[in-house]
Amino acid sequence: MNFPKSRDEIARDVLALLPRLRERFGDRLSTSGAVREQHGHGEGVPDSAPPDAVVFALNNEDVAFVARACFDAQVPMIPFGTGTSLEGHVVAVHGGVCVDLSRMNAILEVDADALDCRVQAGVTREELNAYVRAQGLFFPIDPGANASLGGMASTRASGTAAVRYGTMSDAVLGLTVVTADGRTVRTGTRARKSAAGLDLTRLFVGSEGILGFITEVQLRLWGLPEMVQAAVCQFPDLESAISVVIGALQIGVPVARIELLDEVQMDACKRYSKLDEFEAMPTLFIEFHGSPAAVREQVATMQSLAEESGGSGFAWAERPEDRTRLWKARHECYHANLALRPGSALIGTDACVPISNFVACVMETREDVRASGLTAPLVGHAGDGNFHLGIVFDPASPDERARADGLAERVSMRAIRYGGTCTGEHGIGLHRIHQLAAEHAEGVALMRALKDALDPRGIMNPGKMLPEVH
Amino acid sequence: MNFPKSRDEIARDVLALLPRLRERFGDRLSTSGAVREQHGHGEGVPDSAPPDAVVFALNNEDVAFVARACFDAQVPMIPFGTGTSLEGHVVAVHGGVCVDLSRMNAILEVDADALDCRVQAGVTREELNAYVRAQGLFFPIDPGANASLGGMASTRASGTAAVRYGTMSDAVLGLTVVTADGRTVRTGTRARKSAAGLDLTRLFVGSEGILGFITEVQLRLWGLPEMVQAAVCQFPDLESAISVVIGALQIGVPVARIELLDEVQMDACKRYSKLDEFEAMPTLFIEFHGSPAAVREQVATMQSLAEESGGSGFAWAERPEDRTRLWKARHECYHANLALRPGSALIGTDACVPISNFVACVMETREDVRASGLTAPLVGHAGDGNFHLGIVFDPASPDERARADGLAERVSMRAIRYGGTCTGEHGIGLHRIHQLAAEHAEGVALMRALKDALDPRGIMNPGKMLPEVH
Numbered sequence: 016m017n018f019p020k021s022r023d024e025i026a027r028d029v030l031a032l033l034p035r036l037r038e039r040f041g042d043r044l045s046t047s048g049a050v051r052e053q054h055g056h057g058e059g060v061p062d063s064a065p066p067d068a069v070v071f072a073l074n075n076e077d078v079a080f081v082a083r084a085c086f087d088a089q090v091p092m093i094p095f096g097t098g099t100s101l102e103g104h105v106v107a108v109h110g111g112v113c114v115d116l117s118r119m120n121a122i123l124e125v126d127a128d129a130l131d132c133r134v135q136a137g138v139t140r141e142e143l144n145a146y147v148r149a150q151g152l153f154f155p156i157d158p159g160a161n162a163s164l165g166g167m168a169s170t171r172a173s174g175t176a177a178v179r180y181g182t183m184s185d186a187v188l189g190l191t192v193v194t195a196d197g198r199t200v201r202t203g204t205r206a207r208k209s210a211a212g213l214d215l216t217r218l219f220v221g222s223e224g225i226l227g228f229i230t231e232v233q234l235r236l237w238g239l240p241e242m243v244q245a246a247v248c249q250f251p252d253l254e255s256a257i258s259v260v261i262g263a264l265q266i267g268v269p270v271a272r273i274e275l276l277d278e279v280q281m282d283a284c285k286r287y288s289k290l291d292e293f294e295a296m297p298t299l300f301i302e303f304h305g306s307p308a309a310v311r312e313q314v315a316t317m318q319s320l321a322e323e324s325g326g327s328g329f330a331w332a333e334r335p336e337d338r339t340r341l342w343k344a345r346h347e348c349y350h351a352n353l354a355l356r357p358g359s360a361l362i363g364t365d366a367c368v369p370i371s372n373f374v375a376c377v378m379e380t381r382e383d384v385r386a387s388g389l390t391a392p393l394v395g396h397a398g399d400g401n402f403h404l405g406i407v408f409d410p411a412s413p414d415e416r417a418r419a420d421g422l423a424e425r426v427s428m429r430a431i432r433y434g435g436t437c438t439g440e441h442g443i444g445l446h447r448i449h450q451l452a453a454e455h456a457e458g459v460a461l462m463r464a465l466k467d468a469l470d471p472r473g474i475m476n477p478g479k480m481l482p483e484v485h
Numbered sequence: 486m487n488f489p490k491s492r493d494e495i496a497r498d499v500l501a502l503l504p505r506l507r508e509r510f511g512d513r514l515s516t517s518g519a520v521r522e523q524h525g526h527g528e529g530v531p532d533s534a535p536p537d538a539v540v541f542a543l544n545n546e547d548v549a550f551v552a553r554a555c556f557d558a559q560v561p562m563i564p565f566g567t568g569t570s571l572e573g574h575v576v577a578v579h580g581g582v583c584v585d586l587s588r589m590n591a592i593l594e595v596d597a598d599a600l601d602c603r604v605q606a607g608v609t610r611e612e613l614n615a616y617v618r619a620q621g622l623f624f625p626i627d628p629g630a631n632a633s634l635g636g637m638a639s640t641r642a643s644g645t646a647a648v649r650y651g652t653m654s655d656a657v658l659g660l661t662v663v664t665a666d667g668r669t670v671r672t673g674t675r676a677r678k679s680a681a682g683l684d685l686t687r688l689f690v691g692s693e694g695i696l697g698f699i700t701e702v703q704l705r706l707w708g709l710p711e712m713v714q715a716a717v718c719q720f721p722d723l724e725s726a727i728s729v730v731i732g733a734l735q736i737g738v739p740v741a742r743i744e745l746l747d748e749v750q751m752d753a754c755k756r757y758s759k760l761d762e763f764e765a766m767p768t769l770f771i772e773f774h775g776s777p778a779a780v781r782e783q784v785a786t787m788q789s790l791a792e793e794s795g796g797s798g799f800a801w802a803e804r805p806e807d808r809t810r811l812w813k814a815r816h817e818c819y820h821a822n823l824a825l826r827p828g829s830a831l832i833g834t835d836a837c838v839p840i841s842n843f844v845a846c847v848m849e850t851r852e853d854v855r856a857s858g859l860t861a862p863l864v865g866h867a868g869d870g871n872f873h874l875g876i877v878f879d880p881a882s883p884d885e886r887a888r889a890d891g892l893a894e895r896v897s898m899r900a901i902r903y904g905g906t907c908t909g910e911h912g913i914g915l916h917r918i919h920q921l922a923a924e925h926a927e928g929v930a931l932m933r934a935l936k937d938a939l940d941p942r943g944i945m946n947p948g949k950m951l952p953e954v955h
Contacts, residue, residue, distance in 0.1 A: 128731070128841035171680040182678050184687070185655065200927045206837040207869045208652050209906035210641040210691055212913055212921050212950060213932040217654070217687035221680055238737050261598070267708050269739075312778050367676040371598035399677045434675035442680040451682050457670045461939065462683040468938035469931065480682060 017483050018091065018109045018473065025110045028088045029067035032112070035084055036070060043071040043118075054093075054113040058160075058349075059101030060362055061410060062445060066093055066113035073118055074135075075191060075199050075230050081114055082228070083197035091477050092195075094224040096137060096166030101363050102444025104170065104223055108478035116165055119230065122146050130236045131188060131205055136165025136229050143234075152236045155180040155271075158440065159346040165229045170442040171221030175345065178398030179271045179304065180237065182440070184220050191231035192219055195470040205233060218465070223442055224476035226469045240271075240304035244314065245338045246329040248321045249296045253277055253381070255324040256297045257374050260397040262320040264370055268313050272302040273398045274345055277381070280352075280392035280405075287351030288344035292330065299326075299397070300345055302338075348394050352405035355390060360410040362419045366430030367401040367439030376433045377402060380426055387422045389415070401439035428453060443480040452482060487953050488561065488579045488943065495580045498558045499537035502582070505554055506540060513541040513588075524563075524583045528630075528819075529571030530832055531880060532915060536563055536583035543588055544605075545661060545669050545700050551584055552698070553667035561947050562665075564694040566607060566636030571833050572914025574640065574693055578948035586635055589700065592616050600706045601658060601675055606635025606699050613704075622706045625650040625741075628910065629816040635699045640912040641691030645815065648868030649741045649774065650707065652910070654690050661701035662689055665940040673703060688935070693912055694946035696939045710741075710774035714784065715808045716799040718791045723747055723767045723851070725794040727844050730769070730867040732790040734840055738783050742772040743868045744815055747851070750822075750862035750875075757821030758814035762800065769796075769867070770815055772808070818864050822875035825860060830880040832889045836900030837871040837909030846903045847872060850896055857892045859885070871909035898923060913950040922952060 020028070036044050045051070046068045055065035072078045085092050091111030098105055107113060119135035122143065126132065127150045134143060141161045143154050158167060158174035166172075168190065173182035180186070189203025192215075202215035219226060250256040253275075260273055275297070276284065282295035301317060303310045318329060332338045344351075352361055368376045377393070384391045384404065395402030404426060408419040427437035427450045437450040452459050463481055467473075477483070490498070506514050515521070516538045525535035542548045555562050561581030568575055577583060589605035592613065596602065597620045604613060611631045613624050628637060628644035636642075638660065643652035650656070659673025662685075672685035689696060720726040723745075730743055745767070746754065752765035771787060773780045788799060802808045814821075822831055838846045847863070854861045854874065865872030874896060878889040897907035897920045907920040922929050933951055937943075947953070 126839065126841050128735070129839035130734070131839060171678075171684070173678055173680075177678060181655075184678075184684065185651075194931070198927055198930075200931060202925075202928055204901075204906045204924065205839040205904035206871075206900075206906045206909060207840075208641075208643055208647060208654075208837060208871065208909050210643075210835075210908045210910050210912040211906045211917070211924055212691075212929070213696075213935055214641070214654065214687050214691055215925075215928055215931055217684050218935075221682075221684055226683075238735060240737075264600070265598070265708060267710075306782060308782050309779060312776060365680075367678060369596065369599035369601060369675040370677075371596050401676075401678065430676075431674075436674045436676045436679035436681045438680045439676060439678050440680050443682055447681070454674065454681055455672075455685075457668055458672055458685055459682070460668075461664070461670060461685055464938040465683055465688070465935060468934040 096163030368435030838905030
């Protein structure tokens with residue numbers, strides 16, 4: 016990794032900026048070791064590098080002020096939301112100033128008739144859902160973590176409900192962006208569609224902080240479904256479970272969620288989340304949304320598909336508390352996997368492939384896991400062709416780490432070979448930079464040109480996504 | 486408009502390029518007046534400026550060859566599909582070389598299991614639909630014109646079925662792009678979602694040829710719905726018709742199409758397309774897709790909404806030929822409007838606003854039409870908050886043209902004021918450049934920076950979308 020200045024020079028430059036920052040931010044500027052440490056890492060693989068200072072922004076002007084100061088001094092800036100990235104997005108590899116947006120947590124506007132809202136970047140998805148629920152609305156994009164909506168936009172997050180409601184790329188109507196040099200720009204409009212100019216909104220969605228700050232997000236909302244039902248179905252083998260998913264997609268059954276867990280993952284979930292009523296077998300967690308008649312029809316179709324594939328009868332989670340328990344277990348997979356082996360760490364993979372290649376990619380991957388001798392439960396947003404391994408390894412063992420990295424690498428390359436992507440929803444961050452090059456070849460040069468155009472001094476979250484120039 | 490060279494200089498430079506081009510293209514290179522003239526305009530407002538030469542490309546390498554030649558000579562290039570743009574996208578305002586992609590009409594791959602396909606840019610949507618129909622698939626994005634899929638991607642087209650199936654922004658999984666300097670780049674993957682790097686695909690979708698050539702398109706496909714029903718419902722006034730649309734969106738009825746025609750438009754359609762069974766009244770054309778049970782439920786909901794709003798009973802078009810006749814009439818609006826007055830021309834508007842502002846924006850616009858003294862039927866993709874006026878004017882009357890332009894301008898500005906966009910689906914092209922500036926303010930500077938990064942010599946479709954630098 017390179018940057019025109021060394022880490023020491025940057026630390027010195029930040030020191031010189033502090034008076035200017037302190038004047039505006041007062042005690043919303045911190046250089047304490049604990050605060051810097053806390054902002055130096057996300058979740059996932061234990062990379063960590065603290066920024067030299069952290070500012071807590073309250074509004075666009077705060078962010079623009081920091082940007083102008085850092086632009087003048089050519090100091091790196093790292094946007095920070097809730098710190099739930101698994102891919103090292105917030106690690107301050109060159110030091111610099113971390114801009115914490117979590118206090119930008121105002122819900123600015125909700126229009127129930129238009130089914131849209133505008134929020135500051137630090138609002139979390141659960142905060143938004145709690146707020147709009149009384150108006151009969153919800154925001155369905157659900158990556159598991161209670162991430163900030165700005166962070167979710169920055170990483171093009173999706174999660175369990177993407178099969179029905181899409182990803183952040185679909186849900187974001189517009190953004191407020193602060194550029195590297197401190198300009199504040201509104202992208203998009205409140206219209207559902209637009210052919211007006213280059214799509215700045217979708218360029219910034221998924222840009223991982225390397226083009227500028229996302230400070231406000233205009234989002235689509237959905238009416239709460241009249242009826243919600245969740246079901247669990249278990250299968251003798253993984254292929255049978257996947258064949259049900261493919262069947263559902265072929266017929267176009269509008270399932271709201273359809274999650275695949277292999278027997279290793281179900282075993283971990285049973286232990287960690289006390290799902291005692293289920294076996295450690297390949298399993299689908301399914302959720303249906305719609306009118307009673309529509310849900311009835313979807314359920315009947317799915318049941319007959321499951322039956323044809325040798326699935327168990329549906330175990331129902333009709334009461335909200337049962338559903339919550341089920342999806343909580345799904346969201347706890349990460350911690351359930353860590354708990355498989357005390358003191359372990361996890362590397363997550365994020366392959367996403369065309370659904371016609373899903374079985375082949377998953378089965379080859381499972382063979383690869385077996386050959387590696389590692390424990391790696393598999394869970395997937397099967398309807399999107401997206402699956403994760405949680406590769407358990409001992410961080411104190413360089414050999415295990417190397418084997419885990421090797422396995423993760425092979426999964427990504429396999430996904431690319433099958434016409435898919437090395438990351439369906441987690442992003443590139445620090446860990447997939449050379450995989451991006453494998454996936455996009457010449458496209459990386461175009462991305463670099465775009466980055467240089469919007470961030471000519473290279474100060475926005477340097478070291479992430481794109482290979483640094485050597 | 487400016488370009489570093491005059492039109493004469495460019496003509497001279499193209500002349501100098503001809504031997505190099507002729508060697509590769511032979512009789513697929515034309516400088517005949519008729520061919521140049523035919524490639525100098527689209528549909529819609531009668532702007533026209535012929536390119537200095539037209540080449541007919543067969544593959545990526547052909548396009549890259551032309552690009553390298555024109556890049557070296559700094560000569561403008563204009564991508565050309567079917568020439569059905571309404572906004573002057575193909576007008577060769579500076580001259581240069583038009584690259585006609587219509588012979589790039591191979592369907593490269595269809596994967597029925599993955600519900601996707603890859604086509605060359607010149608394949609039209611009707612050609613694709615004819616091809617995949619036998620596999621039980623269809624491609625729903627339907628702008629009316631039988632446009633090329635590359636052109637539809639370039640203008641972020643949508644049309645009547647966007648309310649259910651989205652726009653080209655949603656339907657395109659990836660692209661092959663040839664850059665201004667002749668590099669061939671694949672964007673995206675076949676995966677349904679990806680968080681891998683900057684979203685080049687969605688940057689090129691809607692880029693109107695100013696960033697490079699779209700030469701191949703990877704598209705989502707959908708399974709043919711089990712059942713299709715179309716209905717017509719007429720209303721005493723426009724507000725009542727719109728209230729049915731809003732009601733449907735609120736409840737989340739997944740209508741496949743819901744088109745609004747005002748009484749002036751219905752009158753024009755009755756005359757031109759012989760829709761004798763209907764009155765010249767505000768009207769909704771609705772289409773339902775789904776299983777028989779799902780369609781039954783949607784129909785019942787829509788009927789009760791229509792009844793509450795004083796709508797007529799549903800007139801059914803259940804047989805395919807009746808449906809075809811109905812949608813043909815809808816697609817013929819443009820010609821129906823021209824036929825209202827022999828020798829007239831049309832200016833189309835393309836406002837798209839949040840649905841909660843749709844009634845206000847439409848009613849103010851109708852008042853504006855009345856005050857203008859012009860004839861301007863209104864038709865809209867009501868489910869998207871998108872409506873068009875077809876402003877009829879006498880091209881021989883500067884006064885009428887000025888009044889028509891003024892009305893169109895006010896409609897765009899009104900849409901922006903209501904939180905929407907001046908163009909939902911037609912694009913900026915030649916005609917909305919200053920409206921883009923009104924809509925996106927500082928965003929236009931970012932678009933310019935992106936354009937300069939990918940097209941440093943300014944040769945890709947110059948004079949379109951972005952204000953030229955003075």
